[in-house]
Amino acid sequence: MTDQLSRVFAALADPTRRDMVARLSEGDHTVNDLAAPYDVSLQAVSKHLKVLEDAGLVTRTREAQRRPVHLEAEVFDLMTKWIERYRQQAEERFARLDAVLARMQDDDNPSYTEKEGTAS
Amino acid sequence: MTDQLSRVFAALADPTRRDMVARLSEGDHTVNDLAAPYDVSLQAVSKHLKVLEDAGLVTRTREAQRRPVHLEAEVFDLMTKWIERYRQQAEERFARLDAVLARMQDDDNPSYTEKEGTAS
DNA sequence: CGCGTTGTCAACCATCTGGTTGAACAACCT
């Protein structure tokens, strides 16, 4: 799992981390702040943040003794690009398939009309 | 990891599985066919397909002794929706932040101009 | 019918993951 795209997908595969991202999308938070709603230790949250950081989804700056966590939205584009690429490809294929099926139906209809083969 | 979104993200966190999806976006394949390029056992590929199937990304139908694997592109929408929601939210926040910073600069400039605080 | 082809199931193994607790570090406030 060395490439960033894998790390991003893996990071978002965890519901707690997705929720953190959701909350961070509304503004920066400190670690304590982020941990509050979850029923796990602060250290567990710190680990989750490390996963998000390694994926490039968040950055942590230092501000006095706090370490505010900041969402980096650009990384989302990496995923969106990957997804859209293959989704579109698949959809184009469906379109072609539909066309082929339509042609087949046109070609074969004459021989089928003698039976009841045109039923859906 | 009970919810589908988690399963979809987790499924795509593996480079081999992403490559399978990429190839399936060009058309259906049999398991043997899919396994060919990878340097792993057929059973490992079968496991990967189970993960993709559990995520709802592919379906397998039976066709004689072959089991053609078919990509279900609709599930991508689940991810895209999630991603876009928070990306947009984050971007709107940036826009607001920019506006706030611009206002702050206007308000505070008079007091800062005495020092060299306006540096980037 | 028996046989090869195609693919899955089962058991096992090493490594990763998400959680825990306890200790440590860092920066601020007396």
Next chain:
DNA sequence: AGGTTGTTCAACCAGATGGTTGACAACGCG
């Protein structure tokens, strides 16, 4: 200097993951 607050590091544990090999089920073909 010492205490408080905020966060991370280290060691450990149970369960998931990705891989292996061996057995076997399902189907079409000669």
